[in-house]
Amino acid sequence: MTSVSNQPKFSLPPGRLGLPAIGESIAYLRDPEGFIAKRQQQHGNIFKTHLFGRPTIALIGADAARFLFSNDGQKLEMTNTPNFEILLGAKSIGVQTGIAHQVLRRQLFQAFQPRALENYAVTMEEMTHRYLQKWEQMGTLTWYEELKKYTLDIACRLFVGVSTAANESLEKVYEDWSEGLLTIPVRFPLSKFARAVRAREELLERFDRLIDGRQQHPSNQQDVLSILLVAKDEEGNALSRADIKDNVLGMLIAGHETLTSALTSLCLLLAQHPKVLETVRAEQAQLGFPTQLTQATLKQMTYLEQVLKEVLRIVPPVVRSGSRKVLESCEFGGYLIPQGWDVYYQIPETHQDRQIYTHPERFDPERFSSERSEDKQKVFSHIPFGGGIRECLGKEFARLEMKLFAALLVRDYTWELLPGQNLERVVLPFSRPRDGLKVKFSRR
DSSP states (O other): OEESTTSOOOBOOSBOOOBTTTBTHHHHHHOHHHHHHHHHHHHOSEEEEEETTEEEEEEESHHHHHHHHHHBTTTEEEOOOHHHHHHHOTTSTTTOOHHHHHHHHHHHGGGGSHHHHHHHHHHHHHHHHHHHHHHHHHOEEEHHHHHHHHHHHHHHHHHHSOOSSSOHHHHHHHHHHHHTTTSOOOOOTTOHHHHHHHHHHHHHHHHHHHHHHHHHSOOOOOSHHHHHHHOBOTTSOBOOHHHHHHHHHHHHHHTTHHHHHHHHHHHHHHHHOHHHHHHHHHHHHHTTOOSSOOHHHHHTOHHHHHHHHHHHHHSOSOSBOOOEEESSOEEETTEEEOTTOEEEEEHHHHTTOTTTSSSTTSOOGGGGSTTTOGGGGSTTSOOTTOOGGGSOTTHHHHHHHHHHHHHHHHHHEEEEEOTTOOOOEEOSSSOEETTOOEEEEEEO
């Protein structure tokens, strides 16, 4: 990236800004994928638009991602919608910037180090067995809704030590909160946003009671809350109670919604590609179906790892990355990136780059084999977890849960898609089949 102060004058990228105030927001919300695809075809991998009240430049491709990640926190700065700032909270890492963000990230990362993940895996395995047995008893199910319960239950158990399966009211409060993240941020009686604000307050009150309990009766419980209560930065400073509450709340959405989307896509794609499913099962048999899925045993599942990478490539849970505000005018791709505008990068289109991926429309886990390694041709060509200083904090947690779930699923169970359902993808707020993936589920 080049500063434009001493450079020839650059022009804005092609594109249009649409109507006053609302720009092209309505067209984007109506069909996000079609909106991007049409403009990429017209203008290429960089174009201007106007979304959600902000003049915006959309960036596509590995080079664009590298531009954004390498300048994040310098000439670009994270920006959020009013919904996210209010509902996540001022102390959330999602709204922190600069040095404060870096210090907080190092403290929070203590909850996702290898030793912590090893402990989480034990609970994940036990809960996965329980849900698989539950689905076997149900026989037919809408898997997306069931996976939402599964991932939320695991997140609540491992983050705050509470089971949503035993506390359905907590699940309802959480749903009210999460539904407000992508709605109009206006508070009037009975509005989704007003309900979401009330739900946030109730969740924080529950966290307060949990923190009081941990402090009054210390235990050996190893969940995220316990780890953060004793986490220190380099100078020995602990996290404040507000820091902990806001960030545990943010982790719930990150460790639940995106994982639900990814696991639903995994189940759908394996059902649609039986040869891939059989190869995954053959690898499990070759490894001898290890009874305890430790980090070491999971690491041996190289073909399953390829499958999971391909799922995240072809159907990334997040369609549009977080926006960045341009702090200093600069240049990318021969175009002006003006101060005061927003920029964001597109994950799905980056994953469909034909110069990187052979037949990118195909579901082909072998593209990630050691022989082909298509994603290694260019840095940031595979970015389901983002990158740079804002790469997903719980990336290894998500990869662990996906891999453990997939291994236990394919060993003992089989499923088939029920006829007559709509598998068209809905991409906002998170990617999922329109009818929620209806299946017949049984033991092999």
